[in-house]
Amino acid sequence: MDTADAVVIGGGVIGTAAAYYLSETGRKVTLIERNGIAAGTSSRCEGFILVNDKMPGYDARLGRLSQSLFPGLSEEIGFDIEWSPQGSLLLIESEEEMAVAEDFCGRLAAEGLAVQMLDRRRIHEIEPHLAEDIVGGMETATDGAVNPMALAQGLARAAQQRGAAIRTGAAVRDIRLTSPGKVDRIITDGPDILTPTVVNAAGIGAPEIGRMVGVEIPITPRQGQILVTERTFGLTRRKVMEFGYLMTKFEKEGYRRRVTPEMEANGVAFVLEPTGAGNFLIGSSRRFAGFDTATDPTVIRAIGERAVRFYPALARARLIRTYAGLRPYTPDHFPIISPTPVDGFFVAAGHEGNGITLSLITGKLTTQMIAGESPDIDLKPLRLDRFDSEIAHAR
């Protein structure tokens, strides 16, 4: 039998961030992960740290809070997370899109974000490989990317140095409660852990963990496929995506792009990330496919075709692999950082495609929530009980 002041379930970027900030408060923390560090969604994603894809308002503020924690992190934890701060670019295909983007940009700027519109001449000046007909773009200076696997490894190591125990290859079998409804212990493959506090950071596995204590968590896996090119010529150094990516992400009604039926059906929108290693990651797709992590030719071709439309030179890039990850999707696209009806059982999950960007602020907010400190941002929009009516309805 082990004991801990708090147990974090899940060794992805969210769980390791939670363990890192929790251990800073002097708590004795155990992180338990059924596979390895960053073995799940955190190694099957891109590494963007973005605010340019957040909705103006709370979403953007939350994103910016998290983003501001990244530039100094490598130094803080003594581990290179491969932070690359080259900024991001949203590409605009048409004059109609330009009008929507200008409005969007203005509202983000009003939040104090470092965004600006680029006209046709300017965007082709800074991105010479772009397709000629791109009419403009939106640049966000503070955006960047990290290596998500390095991020999780670094955070886990730093938490360990602060005294946290990292148990990988150990599955949680059950969570026992005292009566009435308070966390008592975690039953694992190995020794059980006696603890008053549990953070459910299991991502797409969070509902399964929730059910152990009778808490419904509305998270569904939403598959995304990514293409990886070999290390290749310097096509761009920025993180690039099409403006339409936002619209597919937010599932905006009435918004139509000129894309093929395959792209439409699989939520394909162009995303490009130059990685620290020199490869390019090309995305993206969105569909519900259960827990399937196989990639398929239809989606691969659709993503490839969309990429070549924006950067024609990518046609000559050699693909070395493709992979699929499962985003933990919630019905309103916001994560769940929240207490639950079970005393001592907290949720930090459901970030869909924003997990890497929001990892650090999630770790921090989770810690503030558990320690009873005032949070850096209002946690009400992230509470689990915002879904109460939907869950009741689903029943």
Add this chain to the structure above:
Amino acid sequence: MKTVEVAVIGGGPAGMAAAAEAARRGASVALVEESATFGGKVLKTADCGLPLSPIEGYEKRTADRLLTDLHRHADRITLIPRHQVWHIQDGRVLELSPVGGAPVETRQVRCRRFIIATGAMERIRPFPGWTLPGVFPLGGLNSFVKHGILPGKRFVIAGSGPLLPVLAHTLIRAGGRIAALVQTTTHREMLRHVFPLMAGMDAFKLFQGIYYFGRMIRNRVPIYNGAAVSRVDGEERAESVRVIRLDRNGDPIPGTETEIDADAVAVGFGLIPCTDLTRLCGCREIYDELSGYWRTLRNSRMESSVDGVFVAGDGAAVKGYSAAALEGTLAGGAAALQLGYGGEDDSESAAVQKRLKKATRLGRALDQLSAPSSGLLHLISDETVICRCEEVRLKDLRQAADAGARDIHDLKRRTRTGMGQCQGRFCGQVINELLWNLLNRQAEDFPLRDVFTPRIPVKPCTLQDLLGNSK
């Protein structure tokens, strides 16, 4: 989209024989091959201008016979050279991409049965200096010489397996000097394998063995038995080679190194099956400790654990081209039979099975002689590159293991080993053993032997090769 009854992947001896046999029975066949010509790596004819040796003459006749069989049923066989299979969908649709800028023949082949005959590739064993210019894999150097290129003057040929004397012989004829032929095999091991070797040999194979070693002796090639290359040194390229003696377990004996001047070094330890496609299809495989690689499980008709998927030749288990062609014949026949073609001639297939049994004996014995001892891994130094694509060194793997990496997937996430161009095709062979050495734990604590997750495209291809309308 092209539709056939039987698709064969790989145009080497196994694939050619499979295609010919399936077509002979009446099935429509497509034969996909990466290079422009058929015959596979072994039977590719030399074009260095040298007259054929008796053995090369025999190999050429074998290749010619396979080609003749293939052309005899040309009306039912669609040849698709210069194309590779990058994915197999739903077990019945092959996704193709052109190789090396070839014009697109067809992007998809739909079939009812398919035969994987993708052959073998060289087994890699890293050692200090193996990435220096002037250091080659055995087969790589052999191809160079076959194409009339002699990339050095003084050669050291090292490793194990039947390709050693073949390459040495080719080099001598092309005008190279052999500074040393270094074999890990000891006389003891040779003795242990002598019975299966003799039992599997026909007169020609026996002649072949005697012929090659006779040439070595006549040319006064210094031969080191029970020894291995421990390191290659040089400023810009290979300049000197160190050879170390091995004990009876195959472990290097400290303090027994000899230095030899050489500007070209070829090292190889036999071949291992290319398992990209069998893994992708989910064919069951087992790790063969004696051969030192993963071998695909099949029944006597070459059908894998996945219904309708046949695997023939060195792509399942390395036995050489004679066995490969026989396996191809069996696979082609069995696939056609499943589709309702031809009353199976029992005596005919029994004869093939019998010949295969004999060829298998010899092939397996040579294969097992080639398998390197795990002791050779102790030669690797901290600075030795393990994953060439991502330049991951042993010390990087050590660091990851110290930090808690517990399986090869974890190693990959932490160090990028296997994430590059080759997708772990090369480093994947030794990564389990290296992790075990680094963890230095008790046998029962060892993480299980594992392989990297198969990903598509199976081999790198450009986006434009994948795109376009399906043809």
